[in-house]
Amino acid sequence: MKPFKQVTGIVAPLDRANVDTDAIIPKQFLKSIKRSGFGPNLFDGWRYLDHGEPGMDNAKRPLNPDFVLNQPRYKGASVLLARENFGCGSSREHAPWALEDFGFRVIIAPSYADIFFNNCFKNGILPIVLAADKVDVLFKETLATPGYSLTVDLPAQTIRRPNGQEWAFEVESFRKYCLENGLDDIGLTLQHVDDIRRYEERRKNEAPWLF
Amino acid sequence: MAAKTLYDKIWDAHIVRQNDDGVCTIYIDRHLVHEVTSPQAFEGLRLAGRKPWRAAANLATPDHNVPTTDRARGIADPISRLQVETLDNNCETFGITEFRMNDPRQGIVHVIGPEQGATLPGMTVVCGDSHTSTHGALGALAQGIGTSEVEHVLATQCLIQKKSKNMRVSVEGQLGAGVTAKDIVLAIIGEIGTAGGTGYAIEFAGSAIRALSVEGRMTVCNMAIEAGARCGLVGVDNKTIEYVKGRPFAPKGDLWDKAVAAWRDLHTDDGAAFDREVTLRAEDIKPQVTWGTSPEMVLPIDGRVPDPAREANAVKKEGMQRALEYMGLDAGTPMTDIAVDKVFIGSCTNSRIEDLRAAAAVAKGRKVAANVKLAMVVPGSGLVKQQAEREGLDKIFVEAGFEWRDPGCSMCLAMNADRLSPGERCASTSNRNFEGRQGHGGRTHLVSPAMAAAAAVCGHFVDVRKI
C-alpha cells in the first residue's frame, strides 16, 4: 500500500447521495481474480453509453458526455467530492480498488457506509468525513472554478482550499498511522501472536465447542 | 456487574487485545468464504508465504457465479468458471472445507452457515460479503468484511476493529396475516433510512421479533446492512437452541449441554443502555414494496408512488427524481397498478424453506400471469431444494408456471446468466434494488416471497391479503 502524506489534486464533484458499490463497480467486473485494472470500469454504468462487460476494449466504448468524470475539466482528478452515505451496499473491496486505480486518493463526503469506509483505508485511500455545509461549499466552489484543487495533509489532518483557508478533519489514530506509513496490518497483528495464542488457550477451556 | 447488551457480551468475550485508543483485536470463530471476494486474499497469503491460522475455522462454497440450470455441464462463462475453480484450488491447497458446486450441501453462503450449524450462537462470524449480518439471527456477532480483511482473518484469525454503538429496534405487538419478516425489515428501513444504522450494531427485539421463526429472524438480520448497520442481532431463546440442535457442525453430547448453558446468557440484560432506540408497532406494518433504487424508498402496498415535488430536502428530491426516471414510474401511481415482467424468489434474504412454503401457498392452484415473461424460484441451498421437493413444493411451482432452479445467488445480483434486460421490471425477494443490480437497466421492486408469488400470478403488484 502506498503511504499517504500529502495529496494535492483536482476535485471531481459527484453530486448524488447514497452512491452504492454496484454503481462504483458493477458486478460483472467482480469476476476478476486480480485486484488491479478496475479503474476503466469505475462507475461503468454512468460513464459509458453502452453496457460494459469484462474483456471489452474500454477505449473504444462511447462515453456519456453528461457524466461528471468525462468532462475534460476534471481530468486527472484525485479528490472525489460526494454526498451522504457514499459506498453503501456490498462489502466488495473492488469499489476502493476501482477508485484507487482510476487515480482517486481522497474522498470527501458527509458520511459513508461502514464497510466501504474501512476498505478505503486498507487501499491507500483517505475517506474524509466533513460536515454537510462544508461539503456544500466545496461543491459550489468546484463547480464555479475550473481546475479547482485541494491539498489534503494527513499528518496535519487538514484540507487546504485555494483561498488558503484550512479545515481540520478527524481520523482515527490507528487508521492514520497505518495509512501514513502504508502499513499492512496483517504484519502488525502478527506481532501479537502470543496474545492470540493465549486467547485461544483460554477460550478452549471456556467454550470448547468453538474449536 | 453493569448490565450489558447482547452485542457488548459477544464483543467483550472476543477481545484479544485493546489499544489505548479503543481499537481492538477481536478473535473470529467462523470465517465463511465464497468465490468473489476471496481470490485476491488467498493470493496475498501466498505472496507473503503465509498459511491460514486455523483452517478448520473456515467454510467455503461458491454461490455468486454458479449457474442455476444444467449444472452437470459446468459453468459456460469462462471468467465465472475461473473464479469458481480458483476457489476450489485455494481451498484444496490451504486445507479448507468447501462444498463444491455439485455437492448437495452447496448453496448461498448465508443459507448454508446456519443450516450446517457452522454458525452458532455467541460466535463472531465474518465473511467477505455484507449480508453476513444474516447470521446474527442466531445471537452471533456476524459482520461483512472486505477482501483485505478476509486475508487478515485467514492469516491471523483476528480482525482489527473499533466497537460500534448499540442500537435497539423493537417491534412490538402482533403482525397481521400475510405480513412477514421481510415486511418488518423493509418497514424498519423505511423508518430509519439506509444510513440509520451506520456505526451501530442493531439488536432486533420486541414481541413481534420473538414471535418470528429463526428463519424469519435471518431475513430481518440479513437486511440490517441495508439499514447501514454492519451487524444485526437477535437474543437467544428456545427457538434458537431448537434450531441449532442436531445440525452437522453443532456441538454434540456433553459439549452440547455446556454450549446451551452458555448460550442461555446471550441476551441483553435488563437495564442495559442503548445509544439509540427505535420502536415500531407490528399492527401498523402492511405488506411492503419498494418503488425506487434504494431500499429506503419503500411503501405499503396500498400506497402510491411519491411525488418528489413534495420533498423539501434538495438532495433527497433529486434522488427521488432520478429514481422515478430510472424505474420508469410516475408520481401518484398506485403501487397495485404496476405490472411486472419477471419474478425472482430467492437470495440470502428469502430462499429458505419457510420462504418457499409461503410462496408456494400463494402459487398453489394458480397460474403465472400471461404478461410475466419469467418467474423463477431459486432455493438457497441444495438441502433446501431437497426439502422443498420432499414437500412437493417444486411441483406446485412448476404447475403454476414457475421455473425451479438450482441453488445460488442467481438474479439477486445477476453475476451468472440470470438477469433482467434493460427496462424489465422485477418483483424480487432479494435485498437490493440499486440501479442495474439485477441486470443493466433492470428495475427491481423488493417484496416478501408471498408478495412476489402474488405479483407473479396477478401480473402486477397486489396485496397478498386480498387474493
Ligand code: SF4
Ligand atoms: S444472495 Fe445476493 S445478497 Fe445474498 S450473498 Fe448472494 S449476491 Fe449477496
